[in-house]
Amino acid sequence: MAVKIALPKGRLLKKTAALLQRANWDLDEYHSKISFYHPRSKRFPELVIKVFHEKDIPIQVAIGNYDLGICGQDWVEELMTKYPSSAIIRIKDLGYGRGELYLAAAASQRISLDKIRAGKKLLRIASEYPNLAETFALKNRLARFCVYPVWGAAAGYPPENAELALVSGESLAGQEAGLVPVNRVLDYGAALIANKNSWTGKDLGEIIASICDEVSVTEGKPAAWAAASDPGTYQPPAETSPDCVRLALPDGHQQQPTLELLQKCGIEIEDYPSAAGNRRPKLSLEGFRTKVIRPQDMPLQVANGNFDLAVTGRDWLREHLAQFPSSPVKELADLKFGGVRIVAVASQEMPVNDAAELRKFNQGREAPLRIASEYIHIADYYARENHLGRYRIVPTWGATEAFLPEDADLLIENTQTGRTISRHNLRIIDEIFTSTACLIGSSRPVRNRVKSERIKSLLDKVRRAVEEEN
């Protein structure tokens, strides 16, 4: 059987490509502008290569979809700490992509490890590494804690929205956050990993040797923390007054249309989008405080009462409500930009045209239907609603198209034009809903009169601006 390897895109791509170049793999397509995910190697023409988001690779190797993988050890640890019996062998530290994970807190809070161990109050930890965060909390006997599993911007959460963040040293170096480390949790770098059964049962020797022989001198550790840990001139935000409205604004590609909307409402905003990574831009409106976080994370933060309003997508609101049906978060205004369709996608070869045919198709199979999605709770809901029978959700972190047809049977995906989908020889079999940007808030009554009026006034402005535009 052909040997399969999963290679990373993103952070590790360039140095991984260089390593494989030295190893004479002679890949036809593996570079930063990658649009297809199946590079081929002239040296190993039989080898099946696929490119994934780094975070997906340990899972793909553990479940045996791939024999080998290259990814950061941080994501291997994130999986292994929760599922220690995962079938992964760490073969070799590849010497590049070094980083460190820190548990960090706002400098202004003066939090120490001893303090959090002794405390009885609820500690909130924001992290892209929720399993490592939980392990840390359990090991250190935190009396009461919760973990916010965020998609990004974890360093922006303390001190108002979380006491602690488990983040890479890199994200602490941007001094805007004003974070200081409480504890170093993990040192990591790129690693070659293998599936345990492949390792014991398959001949991977030539491929492994070609990589290991070319591992050059280990990179030094990243710049010492001390350089980055100086809180500098950073001023922690003053305590939020009870009549202040806390507004979450999106990072990423929703920034420009959000900025335009604010301008149409006659609201000025300073340093947004921010080249320096400022997460707390200032609004010209009095009594508002903003923070820039990932749209994916906003509904949960509104449900928790960390924000009063947020600009996110309906897809992420629906995802949140599929996980927490009684959540108080609701859509207050449709902002009508950033429109995408959330669709069910199958490969051209799959003989189904809609959900009913999919149900029949799955009834005749032994193996569970594998549904890959970034929207794991929407995917779960879709499978339940349509009585798809036995199924398994494969969580992904983007580039989901790459999963079909080998590593999943169905995708729940968003698409603007449908072009990416047809380019990968895939086809839409069901449209689940249409998503646009929306302003969300909580259905819980706002007791503070001043704050309630401020919310209402902004909502009026936004609704008017959207109406005029459309």
Next chain:
Amino acid sequence: MKIPRVKGTRDWSPEEMTAFRFIEGKFREQCRKWGYHEVRTPTIESMHLFTSAGTLTPGMLNRVYSFLDWDGWSGERVVLRPDGTIPIVRFYIDRMNNGSLAKLCYITNIFIFEETGKESRERWQCGAELIGAPSPLADAELISLALKISGEIGIRDISIRLSHAGLIKSLLGGIGLSKEEQDAFFDRILDGDVATLTELKTKNSAVADLLPSLLKLKGQSAGFLNNLKAVTNIGEIREHFENFMAIVNLLESLDLDYEIDIASGAGFEYYTGVIFQLYTGGRKIGGGGRYDDLVPGMGGNDAPACGFALYIDRLMSLVNLEKAEITYPEIILVSIRPGEDVTLDRLFKAQEDLHRAGYIAEIEMAEKRPVEVRWLLELGGKAPLFTLTDLSGGTRLEAGDISGVQKILEAKSGRQNRPA
């Protein structure tokens, strides 16, 4: 057809449920006699009840079933109950923590992940907790109660292994470990890892040198404890030795066999005093101990406490139901004589009359007879209205009404087969 179960789960057949109910019945009966009241707590509890220091060890916590509930957007997890005692303490603090004595018992399932799936991840236990009473009398009562219940179930040859959490902790403190190191080593001892103690490099080397061997020693008398005390007779340690000896003396006066095995911990960090474990044939069937800090540690008023649990799954494999002399009422199959005209209400009336008299009476279904059935009662449309056939012997008797049927049954049934 084989439909596989989830790994690490088990089904209980009617025979196994008979054994379960038998054990449960003996447990309830004894608890009632000793003045313990049964309570029941939910299967789902807040995770934070189990995470703080002084509850479960990290080794246990890593195998807890935890998840976000459907309204868990705060990010705080809930768990499937991993332990029987902590929920009872929560209940006590919530409802009874006014200085009164609480004698509570429970029968419950607990959930702990087990890697291989060979052992069940859902385990049943029956336990008793005595909250508000100090050592050593309360400790001795619970050990006696646990032994009495096991004996009633028919399990003999039980050996008791004794340890003392307070003693271990004070020994670790006595050799100059920091609070964190003490906790870490205590956890490791409780998780069964004594070997690591040999790595200890500490300030008080006199005790440190002795400690690993102390923990490995086993003995069978109060004299053994006295000898141990002689080598490590300092301050706080002495207090725990004395408590331990008082309990051992009590057990001796009750003529109970025991073995002192300091390192026989049990994964529960909440123990503060004596820890006892019950073994039979090399298998652990239950255990318990004193946990004086748990009630205040969970936010309640000070209350000394002690408890034990017996592992029902293990007991089920040991109980001998034939020896246990469980009696069943006789089974009578009720049916309509072939070809005769009898209304269904008469059929059900006859069944109900037999139920009232204490028999098991089943309506015959599609000629598929239960195996253990002895009597077949047929109803006729004309005389004789009732015919009773002894399926084991073949005799066939007639009666004009249901009381006639009952008279025959009473006369013909053996003593051991009388209605329950």
